[in-house]
Each structure stands twice: as structure tokens, then as C-alpha cells.
Amino acid sequence: MREVSLVIPTYNEAKNLPLLIEEILTVIDKNKIDLEFIVVDDNSPDGTGNAAEELSKKYQVKVIHRSGKMGLGSAVAEGFRASNRPIIGVMDADLSHDPKILNDLILSLEHDDITIGSRFSQGSVVESWQWWRKFVSNVGVFFAKKITKVKDPLSGYFFLNKKVIEGVDLKTKGYKILLEILVKGKFSKVKEVPFVFRMRKFSASKLNYAEYLLFFGQLVKYACYRLYQYFTTSKDRLYFLLLFIFAAGLLLYRVGARTFWMDETAVLEYMYLTPNPFDFIVQYFRTPDNHPPLYYFLVIALYKIAPWGEFGIRLVSVLSGLGITALVYSFSILLFKNKSVARLAMFLTIISSYFILISQMARYHSLAAFLTLASLYYFSKIFIEGYNKKYFIKFLVLALLVAYTDLPHFIYLTVITNLFYFYKKLIKKFDVFGIKKWVSGQLAVAALFLPIVYLFYLRVFHQNDKGFEKEGLLGGSLTDRLADFSMHFYAYFFGENIFPWNVAPFAAGVLAAGGLLFVLIRGVYKKKLSPNFNLLLYLFFSLVILNTTFLNYADPRYNFIVFPKYAFAAFPLFIILISALIWQIENFKIKWLVVAAITGISMYGLQNFYGSTNYLNGSYFNSFKSFEFVESNSRAGDYLIINGDANIGVYNFYKNSYFKNLKPVFIYNLPPVKFDTGERFWFFATGSDGDSAYPSATAEDKIPEGFVMSSQFKSVPIDKTLLQLKQRITGRQSYEYKYEVYLLTKE
Numbered sequence: 001m002r003e004v005s006l007v008i009p010t011y012n013e014a015k016n017l018p019l020l021i022e023e024i025l026t027v028i029d030k031n032k033i034d035l036e037f038i039v040v041d042d043n044s045p046d047g048t049g050n051a052a053e054e055l056s057k058k059y060q061v062k063v064i065h066r067s068g069k070m071g072l073g074s075a076v077a078e079g080f081r082a083s084n085r086p087i088i089g090v091m092d093a094d095l096s097h098d099p100k101i102l103n104d105l106i107l108s109l110e111h112d113d114i115t116i117g118s119r120f121s122q123g124s125v126v127e128s129w130q131w132w133r134k135f136v137s138n139v140g141v142f143f144a145k146k147i148t149k150v151k152d153p154l155s156g157y158f159f160l161n162k163k164v165i166e167g168v169d170l171k172t173k174g175y176k177i178l179l180e181i182l183v184k185g186k187f188s189k190v191k192e193v194p195f196v197f198r199m200r201k202f203s204a205s206k207l208n209y210a211e212y213l214l215f216f217g218q219l220v221k222y223a224c225y226r227l228y229q230y231f232t233t234s235k236d237r238l239y240f241l242l243l244f245i246f247a248a249g250l251l252l253y254r255v256g257a258r259t260f261w262m263d264e265t266a267v268l269e270y271m272y273l274t275p276n277p278f279d280f281i282v283q284y285f286r287t288p289d290n291h292p293p294l295y296y297f298l299v300i301a302l303y304k305i306a307p308w309g310e311f312g313i314r315l316v317s318v319l320s321g322l323g324i325t326a327l328v329y330s331f332s333i334l335l336f337k338n339k340s341v342a343r344l345a346m347f348l349t350i351i352s353s354y355f356i357l358i359s360q361m362a363r364y365h366s367l368a369a370f371l372t373l374a375s376l377y378y379f380s381k382i383f384i385e386g387y388n389k390k391y392f393i394k395f396l397v398l399a400l401l402v403a404y405t406d407l408p409h410f411i412y413l414t415v416i417t418n419l420f421y422f423y424k425k426l427i428k429k430f431d432v433f434g435i436k437k438w439v440s441g442q443l444a445v446a447a448l449f450l451p452i453v454y455l456f457y458l459r460v461f462h463q464n465d466k467g468f469e470k471e472g473l474l475g476g477s478l479t480d481r482l483a484d485f486s487m488h489f490y491a492y493f494f495g496e497n498i499f500p501w502n503v504a505p506f507a508a509g510v511l512a513a514g515g516l517l518f519v520l521i522r523g524v525y526k527k528k529l530s531p532n533f534n535l536l537l538y539l540f541f542s543l544v545i546l547n548t549t550f551l552n553y554a555d556p557r558y559n560f561i562v563f564p565k566y567a568f569a570a571f572p573l574f575i576i577l578i579s580a581l582i583w584q585i586e587n588f589k590i591k592w593l594v595v596a597a598i599t600g601i602s603m604y605g606l607q608n609f610y611g612s613t614n615y616l617n618g619s620y621f622n623s624f625k626s627f628e629f630v631e632s633n634s635r636a637g638d639y640l641i642i643n644g645d646a647n648i649g650v651y652n653f654y655k656n657s658y659f660k661n662l663k664p665v666f667i668y669n670l671p672p673v674k675f676d677t678g679e680r681f682w683f684f685a686t687g688s689d690g691d692s693a694y695p696s697a698t699a700e701d702k703i704p705e706g707f708v709m710s711s712q713f714k715s716v717p718i719d720k721t722l723l724q725l726k727q728r729i730t731g732r733q734s735y736e737y738k739y740e741v742y743l744l745t746k747e
Contacts, residue, residue: 003034004087004106007079009072010041013093014048021055024099033106036060038082040075043068073172080165089159097157098196105159105193113164113187116150117157123194143219147226148182151192176218183222236339240329243343247325247350251318254610255360256310261622262686264362267299267313268649277301288455294404295364313362320366321359325349327373328572334381335532336580345579348598349572353495353605357620358568368406369568372413375399376539379417383424384532387433396441403449408566412546416539476556483560485548491564492574496616497608498601501721505601512597516581523584536577543570561617618716618738626741627658629713630682633743634661638680643667646684670704681707681744687735699740711743
């Protein structure tokens with residue numbers, strides 16, 4: 001005989017309660033179940049408490065009278081405490097819960113810990129639910145399922161073995177106490193039983209806006225609680241969480257300390273011209289940029305939610321950077337099944353000044369790398385663990401998202417995966433899945449990629465993009481190609497803030513890199529490298545080689561200094577690679593000496609990065625000093641000349657902070673518009689090495705004709721040794737300061 005307490009919380013259910021108890025007693029299996037009722041009444045004004053007392057004279061009914069309407073959750077908890085039976089359950093008094101499944105719910109507890117009357121299991125029926133209630137319920141259940149993995153975690157109709165909640169302090173006041181039990185309870189097996197959710201007889205829903213808000217608070221609270229449980233019950237997960245928090249700290253630290261450098265300002269202009277993200281998409285397909293629109297769309301959309309200055313603009317990149325750190329960990333586990341390698345790779349990724357730099361940029365590189373790495377992760381998972389339809393779909397969807405974020409990354413991803421697939425299929429006879437499935441997936445991505453092809457057609461043939469005619473710093477020589485290729489390794493290892501003449505950190509880096517290269521060559525020579533290690537080598541070197549080749553032929557205006565960011569997805573693979581090599585070092589002291597050396601140079605690079613010093617590429621370190629100079633020296637009625645270095649988006653973004661006195665005037669309007677002699681104009685310009693869209697070597701060369709300079713401010717000075725080296729290599733003058741602002745007057 002199963003001894004059971006059924007808790008029935010009530011408020012204004014005087015008509016329904018007798019009908020419910022009588023219906024239950026007609027269906028319950030009295031030979032197997034000894035059932036008592038515990039009615040918890042919240043001082044119902046319709047006399048429900050008195051009706052319950054009358055029922056207690058005929059049936060096993062305990063009545064708990066409460067002083068007021070204190071909430072369904074607390075009523076259920078009080079009813080649970082009043083029971084001394086091993087099985088307890090809950091049921092609504094409004095006749096919406098069909099008692100026909102009671103026997104199944106109770107008797108199943110011999111094998112299960114919790115049984116639930118589910119509105120969302122196959123075979124369930126919900127009678128005449130209003131559309132808005134159904135919508136609200138489905139939304140709530142969707143998010144609650146993410147926390148509990150139960151189809152109907154918000155049901156008010158359930159039974160459980162009392163041991164499930166022993167020692168659990170139930171605090172829910174609202175209607176969804178089952179959610180708290182599923183999060184906090186001690187159980188392993190849950191059974192969901194379909195039933196008919198019926199129309200109420202003589203009462204109305206007690207749900208209101210306050211209950212919805214309370215439920216939302218519960219969702220957030222229990223999601224955090226579930227995360228806490230997840231990470232604190234495993235040391236490995238706890239280490240991951242601590243590293244993730246560390247990454248968030250470094251990515252958010254001084255994220256707004258720099259203003260936007262040249263290319264970053266594109267998103268400010270888009271946001272000014274089309275503040276609605278959907279208007280932006282429409283406009284973008286009329287006049288596209290060099291790059292696909294997904295990144296810009298996400299920034300504009302997110303800034304609507306989080307309009308937090310420079311941080312808000314860079315938030316998409318920061319979140320992508322955090323995603324990369326998590327993927328580095330997961331990818332390492334997939335390849336090497338070694339959590340120590342995964343933690344080391346995650347740590348070395350986080351402390352890289354190069355990683356922090358790119359992940360703080362208001363550019364698409366971080367997002368493109370995250371999506372590319374995620375796509376490669378699922379691609380690799382298929383070949384390592386076997387074909388899985390979900391993995392294949394995720395691989396294709398992520399690849400398509402890459403296409404709408406960055407063309408180079410998409411080209412590299414397409415080439416790398418197709419070469420590997422056909423190599424495995426045709427040469428190695430590795431039949432992971434059929435060619436028909438592979439080709440159909442690729443064709444689907446190609447068809448959905450066509451709008452991006454159209455965008456590039458517009459850009460090249462209709463907007464007449466002439467940037468392809470430029471050459472890199474070294475004029476396309478063999479030395480240029482070698483520098484382009486080698487710069488990936490330099491940037492990934494040393495970052496943007498360590499020069500070769502920073503003797504101590506550079507020497508430590510060279511020794512560490514040389515040692516790891518020796519380990520790699522030794523592993524290749526002795527054939528000790530695993531197939532997964534070879535896959536990692538293939539992915540990394542393919543990205544670097546393809547990036548070097550593509551940019552040299554498709555867009556040769558880029559110099560070797562900026563090459564690595566166009567294959568930023570290769571960076572996390574590089575870190576995983578060197579972490580795996582470190583773990584192959586058998587001597588404990590040497591292993592940790594290498595780790596210490598890499599950590600030391602990374603910390604040195606971070607110190608320089610956060611201090612905005614020692615930069616290899618000054619483009620990325622635009623400070624606010626020039627803006628402050630304008631603010632301090634401008635007068636009401638002065639003009640700001642709108643050009644490529646200070647576009648209309650920059651003016652609009654900073655007009656209330658630094659440009660209060662200024663009126664915008666576009667540079668192409670300067671000749672036709674007649675200005676009075678002596679009128680004042682502020683002009684921002686950047687230095688160039690003659691390899692960009694500007695042929696000038698210094699910022700001063702860009703000052704428009706008909707103006708004289710009366711004052712100037714220079715910022716972001718180039719390292720003197722680097723300046724001399726650049727001028728010796730290129731044989732031409734180079735800029736001493738990257739950014740300059742001039743106060744001009746009309747001649």
C-alpha cells in the first residue's frame with residue numbers, strides 16, 4: 001500500500017473543491033493507494049476553508065487555514081511540511097487537472113523519483129486555451145526547459161518521493177514551485193505523463209502581471225543556481241569558469257580607453273545613417289562596404305539595447321572573444337582529450353595582448369574568427385566522433401554565418417573543409433558520410449551565399465573600388481611574401497606590443513618558440529604525432545598559407561603588419577598547437593620553464609597594450625587626446641571637416657562630449673561652398689605609408705588646398721627604431737605620428 005499526501009492549495013474554490021475530491025475518490029485505486037488530502041486555504045472570502053472542514057468530516061482531509069493570500073508556492077511548501085507520508089503530490093483545485101492519471105503518477109514512483117502531469121508530452125490535450133495564454137506558457141516553458149531538461153517544468157500537477165526535497169528549503173512564493181524542486185531537489189529519474197488539461201468550472205485564473213514578473217525572477221535565479229551547481233560540482237568545470245571570468249575581466253578592462261581608429265569608424269557612420277538595424281540591411285544592399293553586413297547589423301542592433309559608448313560599440317567583438325576562449329577549451333578537449341592542455345590553451349589565449357586587441361576592436365575580425373572556429377569545431381567533431389546530423393547542420397549554418405561576416409574567412413573555411421573531405425574520402429577511403437550529402441550541403445550554402453556575391457559585384461564594378469591596384473610595403477617582392485607569411489607567427493606569439501629590440505622578452509620568446517619547434521620536428525621525425533594533432537596542424541597552416549596567398553592576389557594593398565588579423569581564426573588554433581607541444585615535453589622543469597617564458601612575454605605585451613605603448617601598428621591605438629585638444633581650443637561656430645578619418649558617424653557619436661562647438665562640413669563641399677577668410681576648421685588626418693587608399697606619407701599631406709594650419713596636435717608616435725627600419729626597407733619617408741588634428745583657417 002502506497003501512503004500518499006495530496007496537497008491542494010486553494011483560494012476561492014468553494015464550488016470546485018468538493019467536486020474535485022469526489023472525482024479523485026472515484027478513480028483512485030484504493031487497494032494500492034492510501035490517499036489523504038491536505039487543503040491549504042489562503043483565507044478565501046468565498047468560504048473555501050469552511051467547505052474543506054465539512055469535507056474533513058467524511059474523508060481523510062486535513063485543513064490548514066492561513067491568515068491571507070500568501071502565495072501558491074508557500075501554500076504547497078506548508079502542505080508538504082504537514083505531511084508525514086513518504087509520497088507527496090500537488091494538484092490544482094479548479095478541476096483543470098484530470099484525475100484519471102493519478103494512479104499512474106503515484107504508482108510510477110516505485111521506479112521514478114518525480115512524476116509530472118505534462119501538458120506538452122505526446123498525447124496531452126489542452127482544452128480551449130486562449131492564444132495569448134498558450135503563447136506566454138510556451139515562452140516560459142521554453143526557457144525553463146533549458147534549466148531542467150523536462151518537457152513541462154512549470155506543471156502544477158506532480159508527485160514525488162519525499163526524500164527528493166529532504167533538507168531543501170523551498171522558497172517559491174509564486175505558482176511554479178515544481179521549477180524550484182527540479183533545480184534544487186535530489187533525484188535522478190523523472191517521468192512525464194500526458195493528460196487532459198481541462199477548462200475551469202467555477203473559477204478564473206489567478207495569474208497576473210505580478211506573477212509573470214515573479215516567474216521571470218525565478219527563471220533568472222534558478223538559471224544562476226543551476227550554473228552554480230554545474231560549475232561547483234566539478235573541479236574541471238570550476239577551473240573553466242574561473243578562466244572564463246578572468247577572460248571577461250581582461251576583455252572588459254579599459255575597453256573604452258581608446259577611441260575608434262580609421263576602419264572602426266565605419267560602424268559609427270552606418271549607425272548614424274541607419275540607426276534602425278533593418279533599415280541598415282536595406283541600405284547596405286544598395287551601397288555595400290568591402291565586408292559583409294552581419295557584424296555591422298549586430299552592433300547596430302545590440303547598441304539599441306546597450307547604448308554604452310565605446311563599450312557598447314565593441315560589445316559584439318568582446319562577446320565573440322569570450323566565445324573564442326570557450327571554443328579553445330572545447331576544441332582542445334576534442335582533439336587531445338586532455339583537460340590540462342585545454343586549460344593551458346585557454347589561459348595562454350586569454351593573456352595574449354594580440355587576442356585582447358582584436359577582441360576589443362569595433363571590427364568584424366573577432367566575430368569572424370569565433371564563427372569560423374565554431375564551424376571547424378563541428379567539422380572536426382564529425383571526422384573524430386563520426387557523422388551526426390546535428391553536427392553537420394551546425395557546421396553548415398556556422399559556415400554561412402561566416403560568409404555574411406567576412407569573405408576571406410569564408411573562402412579559407414570552404415577550401416580547407418572541402419580539401420580535407422575529399423582527401424579523406426577519395427585517397428584515404430575514410431567513409432564518414434556520403435558525397436551526395438556533402439555536396440548537397442555545400443550547394444545549399446553556396447546558394448545562400450549568392451547575396452554576398454552580388455554585394456561584391458556592386459562594390460568592385462559599380463563603386464569602382466581601386467584599392468586592389470595598391471601594393472604592400474615591400475612592393476610585392478619575394479621578401480614581401482615571406483614577411484606576410486612570417487608575420488602571422490610573430491603576431492600570434494609576441495602580440496602587437498613587443499619589438500625584437502625589447503631584448504629580454506623577445507629573447508625569451510625566441511628560445512621558447514625554438515624549443516617548441518624542436519618538439520614538433522622531433523614528433524614528425526619519430527612519427528609520434530596523433531591523427532588529431534595532424535588535423536590541427538593542417539587547419540592552422542592551411543589558414544596561414546591561404547591568408548597569405550589570398551591577400552597578396554586579391555587585395556595586395558595590405559602590408560604584412562595587418563595580415564594576421566585577416567586569419568584571426570588561426571590564432572586560437574596556434575595557441576592550442578603550442579599548448580599541445582608544451583605538454584609533450586617530458587621533463588617537468590623544462591615544460592614549466594617554457595610555460596613561464598610564454599606567460600612572461602604575454603604579460604609584458606599586456607602591460608604595453610593597456611598602457612598604449614610599444615605598438616607595432618599604431619593604427620589600433622587612437623587616444624582621446626586629440627579630441628580633448630579640440631574640445632579645449634574650439635570656439636562656437638568652428639567647423640569639423642568630415643572626411644575618411646573623421647566621418648559623420650564620428651562627429652555624431654562625440655558631438656555632445658567633444659564637438660559641442662563644431663558644425664560638420666563635408667570635405668567634398670569645401671571648394672564649391674564659399675567661406676569667409678579666417679573661418680576656423682578642425683581637420684583630423686592619419687599617417688600612411690603610401691600603401692593605403694591615400695598616397696601620402698604624412699598626415700599633413702592631406703590638408704586640403706586653400707587652407708593654412710594655425711595649430712596642431714600629434715598623437716600615437718611611432719617607435720624611433722621602427723621608424724628608421726621602415727624608412728630603410730621601403731626607401732621612402734614614413735609618418736612619425738599616426739594621428740594628427742589641425743586647426744585650419746581659410747586663406
